[in-house]
C-alpha cells in the first residue's frame with residue numbers, strides 16, 4: 712500500500728494512524744502544510760519504517776503565512792521531500808496569487824540550490840502557473856503533481872516536462888479525473904489519499920485506503936489489477952531510489 716500524499720499530522724488520532732500504517736506496511740509520504748509543523752511531524756513519525764516526511768507551505772495558507780517561506784527554505788537542505796507546496800487559483804485564494812507565485816518560485820529556487828528535491832505539488836485552478844514555475848526552475852528536482860485537475864493540454868505539457876502524478880480515490884471518483892488518469896504515463900503514477908481532507912463515508916480517508924486506486928486504474932488502463940499493483944510498487948521504488956541519490960545535510 713502506498714499513499715504518496717497524506718497529512719498524517721492532521722488526523723485527530725495521528726499516533727494511532729501511524730501505528731496502524733506501520734502494522735499494515737504502508738508506504739507514506741507525509742506532507743506538511745507549514746514549516747512549523749515539520750518538527751512535530753518528524754517526532755510523530757519517529758523511526759517508523761516506510762514513512763517519509765516532506766517540508767511544505769500549503770498555497771491556501773500563503774495569504775496568512777507567506778513570511779514563513781524562509782523557514783521552509785531553511786529546511787529544504789535537510790529533507791529529500793518538499794510539499795505540500797504549489798498554487799491554488801480557486802476563487803477564495805485568487806487574491807493571494809502574487810504572494811503564492813513568489814513563495815513557489817522561492818521554494819523552487821531553494822530546491823535547485825539544494826541540488827534537486829522530490830516535490831509534492833498542489834495545482835488546483837493553477838496548473839499552468841505551477842508548470843510555468845517548474846519551467847523557470849528546471850533543476851528543482853522531480854515534480855509529483857498531486858490530485859492534478861488541469862486541462863488535457865496542461866497534462867500533456869506536464870508529461871513532456873517529466874512530471875509524475877499522485878492520484879487518489881477522490882480524484883478518480885469523477886469522470887474528469889478518470890479522463891486525466893487514463894492519459895497519465897503508467898510509469899510515473901503513484902497512489903495517494905490526501906487524507907484526512909478526503910473522506911470515505913463519515914470518516915477521514917486512511918492512508919491504506921489508497922488501495923482502491925489500483926482497481927480503478929486497472930479499469931482505466933485496461934490492465935489486470937495485479938499488473939497495475941506491480942507497476943505502482945515499481946514506480947515507488949524508482950522514485951525513492953532517485954530521492955535517495957539527492958544530497959541532504
Ligand code: MN
Pocket residue numbers: 716718795905908
Ligand atoms: Mn493535500
